[in-house]
Amino acid sequence: MTTVNNSHNGCKPYTNPYLAGVLLGMVLLASFVFLGTGLGASGSIARMGASLSMCISAPHTLDSEYFGKWGTNPLHYYLVFMFIGIFVGAWFSALLANRVHFKVERGSNTSVRLRLFYALMGGVIVGFASRLAQGCTSGQALSGGALLLTGSLVFLVCLFASGYATAWFVRRQWHD
Amino acid sequence: MINTFYNLNALGTSPALFLAMLIGFGFGIALERAGFSSSRRLAGVFYFTDMAVIKVMFSALITAMLGLSYMVGFGWISMDQVFLMPTIYGAQIVGGLLFGVGFVMGAWCPDTAIAGLAAGRIDALVFLLGAIGGSILFNELFPLIQPLYQAGNQGTQMIYNTLGMSRNGFILAFTLLAMATFWLSEWAEKVRTGHSPYLGSPFLKAFSLFFVALAGGLFVLDPTLSRASTASAAVTTTTTVETKTTLMEKVELASDHIEPEKLAYRLMASEPDIPYSKYTILRQDWRCSKQEHSILK
Numbered sequence: 125m126t127t128v129n130n131s132h133n134g135c136k137p138y139t140n141p142y143l144a145g146v147l148l149g150m151v152l153l154a155s156f157v158f159l160g161t162g163l164g165a166s167g168s169i170a171r172m173g174a175s176l177s178m179c180i181s182a183p184h185t186l187d188s189e190y191f192g193k194w195g196t197n198p199l200h201y202y203l204v205f206m207f208i209g210i211f212v213g214a215w216f217s218a219l220l221a222n223r224v225h226f227k228v229e230r231g232s233n234t235s236v237r238l239r240l241f242y243a244l245m246g247g248v249i250v251g252f253a254s255r256l257a258q259g260c261t262s263g264q265a266l267s268g269g270a271l272l273l274t275g276s277l278v279f280l281v282c283l284f285a286s287g288y289a290t291a292w293f294v295r296r297q298w299h300d
Numbered sequence: 301m302i303n304t305f306y307n308l309n310a311l312g313t314s315p316a317l318f319l320a321m322l323i324g325f326g327f328g329i330a331l332e333r334a335g336f337s338s339s340r341r342l343a344g345v346f347y348f349t350d351m352a353v354i355k356v357m358f359s360a361l362i363t364a365m366l367g368l369s370y371m372v373g374f375g376w377i378s379m380d381q382v383f384l385m386p387t388i389y390g391a392q393i394v395g396g397l398l399f400g401v402g403f404v405m406g407a408w409c410p411d412t413a414i415a416g417l418a419a420g421r422i423d424a425l426v427f428l429l430g431a432i433g434g435s436i437l438f439n440e441l442f443p444l445i446q447p448l449y450q451a452g453n454q455g456t457q458m459i460y461n462t463l464g465m466s467r468n469g470f471i472l473a474f475t476l477l478a479m480a481t482f483w484l485s486e487w488a489e490k491v492r493t494g495h496s497p498y499l500g501s502p503f504l505k506a507f508s509l510f511f512v513a514l515a516g517g518l519f520v521l522d523p524t525l526s527r528a529s530t531a532s533a534a535v536t537t538t539t540t541v542e543t544k545t546t547l548m549e550k551v552e553l554a555s556d557h558i559e560p561e562k563l564a565y566r567l568m569a570s571e572p573d574i575p576y577s578k579y580t581i582l583r584q585d586w587r588c589s590k591q592e593h594s595i596l597k
Contacts, residue, residue, distance in 0.1 A: 138333065138334065138335035138341075138352075139333040139334060139335075140498075140503070141334055141335075141352045141355035141356045141359070142355055142356075142359045142482070142498070142503075142504070142507055143359075144330060144333045144334035144335075144356050144359075145334070145355060145356040145357065145358065145359025145360040145363065146359055146360070146363045147326075147329075147330045147333065148327070148330035148331070148334065148356060148359070148360035148363075149359060149360035149361065149362070149363025149364040149367065150326075150363060150364075150367070151323060151326040151327050151330055152327075152360060152363075152364040153363065153364045153367040153368060153371075154323060154326070155323045156304075156364065156368055156377075156382050157302055157304065157368075157371065157376075157377055158302070158304060158305065158319055158323075159304060159305050159306060159311065159316065159319060159320060159323065160304025160305055160306025160307050160311075160381050160382050160383060161304075161306050161311070161382070161383045162383075163323070163324075163327055163411070165409075165410035165411035165414060166410040166431070166435075169410050169428065169431045169432055169435060170435040170438075172432050172435075173432045173433070173434075173435035173436045173439070174435075174436075174439070176432060176436065177436055177439065185439075188439050188440070188442065189442050189443065189446075190438065190439040190442040191439045200312065201312070202311045202312070202316055202317055202320040203320070205317045205318070205320040205321040205324065206320045206321065206323060206324035206327070207324065207414060208321055208324065209320065209321040209322060209323060209324020209325040209326075209327065209328060210324045210325075210327050210328035210331070210411060210414045210415065210418075211324075211328060211414050211415075211417065211418050212324075212325055212328060212418075213324060213325035213326060213327060213328025213329040213330075213331075213332070213418075214328035214329065214331055214332040214337055214414065214415035214418035214419065215328070215418035215419070216325075216328070216329065217328065217329045217332035217333055218332050218337055218415075218418055218419040218420075221332075221333075223332070223337065223419055224418075224419050224420045225419070225420050225421075226420040226422065227420065227421065227422065228421070228422045228423050229338060229339045229340050229407075229416075229421055229423055230340075230423070239423055240422075240423060240426050242405045242406060242407075243339075243405075243406045243407070243408070243423040243424075243426040243427045243430065244406075244426050244427070244429070244430040245402075245405055245406070245430065246401075246402045246403065246404075246405035246406020246407065246408065246427060246430065247402070247406050247408070247413075247426065247427035247428060247429065247430020247431040247432075247433070247434060248402070248430040248431070248433050248434040248437065249398055249399070249401055249402030249405065249406075249434060250399055250402035250403060250406060250408075250409060250410065250427075250430075250431050250434060251402075251410075251430060251431030251432060251433060251434020251435045251437070251438070252398065252402075252434035252435070252437055252438045253394075253395045253396075253398035253399035253402055253434075254395070254399065254410060254431075254434075254435075255434075255435055255438035255439075256391050256394060256395040256398070256438065256445065256448070256449060257391055257392045257394075257395025257396060257399065258385060258388070258391065258392075258395075259385065260399065260409055260410045260411065261357075261399075261403070261409040261410070261411060261412075262327075262409075262410070262411040264385070264392070265357070266357060266360060266361055266364075267364075268385050269361050269365075270360075270361050270362075270364035270365040270368065271365075271368070271379075271382065271384060271385075272365065272458050272459045272460060272467070272470065272471075273384060273385055273387060273456070273457065273458065273459065274387045274454070274457035274458065274459045274461075274462045275385065275386065275387030275388055275389065275392045275454070275457065276385060276387075276392070277459050278387070278389065278392050278393060278396065279392040279393075279395060279396040279399075280396070281396070282392070282393050282395075282396025282397045282399075282400065283396045283397075283399050283400040283403065284400060285396075285397070285400065286396070286397040286398070286399075286400030286401055287345075287346050287400035287401070287403050287404045288346055288400075289400070290400065290401050290404050290405075291343075291346035291347060291404045294404055294405050295347065297343075297407075298340065298343060298347070
């Protein structure tokens with residue numbers, strides 16, 4: 125079995141993507157069977173947003189229609205705990221494979237500023253879009269897709285369609 | 301049968317929070333092993349240079365889909381124990397289209413950015429801060445967005461019902477589609493980069509065959525899910541209604557059953573043509589099926 129090599133020296137190659145996918149599927153199945161919900165990440169990010177909003181102005185946040193229903197402690201939520209788990213699990217795995225590197229990933233002919241600008245704008249759009257669609261790649265596309273929910277699969281198709289349609293316009297960030 | 305935390309309405313309790321953290325730990329390991337702590341690798345899917353996103357995501361999706369279907373088939377869990385998100389066409393189409401733009405720009409999605417942050421990627425940190433900002437923006441604009449947020453709300457919709465297919469038929473078709481996508485992805489990588497480690501490999505052949513066989517096995521495990529369920533559900537309902545009315549008429553006319561005393565006399569007289577199946581009607585519930593009904597006749 126051959127594996128794709130990483131560009132860094134001393135890093136272990138990535139796992140076979142199909143087997144990594146099966147592992148991810150098993151984790152998702154465990155989540156369905158024990159928690160009774162799928163995986164999720166954007167929910168925890170929104171909770172952090174609500175928490176930050178609470179720090180800035182608690183009355184305004186509690187008064188708002190969307191964040192307001194999450195109460196005074198929006199971080200007390202299972203997805204926030206899943207966030208911590210994802211972080212620790214990925215850190216553990218990256219350390220084992222010697223893949224922890226502090227850097228801005230970009231094409232070698234791309235400025236750090238351009239890459240970070242795209243990352244920030246992409247983040248804002250994704251944060252907004254996940255609230256609108258009530259989930260992200262993990263919560264809607266992957267979990268809802270595995271449950272065969274119509275809306276989640278529609279989301280999945282739209283996500284890739286618009287990704288492929290716009291990829292050409294932002295290709296510069298990966299130019300070497 | 302397993303009782304989930306969701307079903308117990310206990311997702312906020314300490315055991316559920318701890319379990320969510322453990323599941324997240326597994327999720328993080330799987331993401332990082334797959335190489336999703338690298339934005340370059342994630343972006344590769346949109347330029348056909350590294351199709352890992354497609355391979356990992358669809359492998360995970362069919363693994364969980366088939367795993368859950370088998371567990372339901374064995375009677376270990378029922379689908380109403382799992383939270384099924386509503387289908388809201390407007391919100392999910394617009395949300396999906398926007399998400400794709402953000403995904404290709406940032407080269408992260410929320411879950412992979414957490415993995416990227418753990419692997420020290422500064423662009424992942426910036427992306428996450430942006431996503432927090434985007435969530436706050438959504439909350440501030442919510443009064444304006446609310447009509448779209450609920451546009452085309454269909455409640456819980458299963459894709460096989462939407463398409464008028466049977467559950468098992470859709471699963472088999474979806475599995476075949478995923479396998480075709482894997483082979484196409486390998487081919488695309490070969491064309492773009494000149495090498496593809498899995499194209500035509502014994503591994504990919506065995507892997508594809510394994511999942512197609514698993515999907516096919518569902519037809520044997522639960523044949524009732526092999527018919528389009530909207531149609532069969534409608535048939536069942538009408539049958540029940542018909543049976544109920546005809547049965548009520550027969551009860552009125554006493555043509556469907558036999559009184560215990562009468563039966564006792566006939567037994568004592570040892571009549572040869574006692575319709576034994578009529579015993580069942582005495583403790584029959586109203587929802588007797590068509591087959592049982594024809595036996596009674």
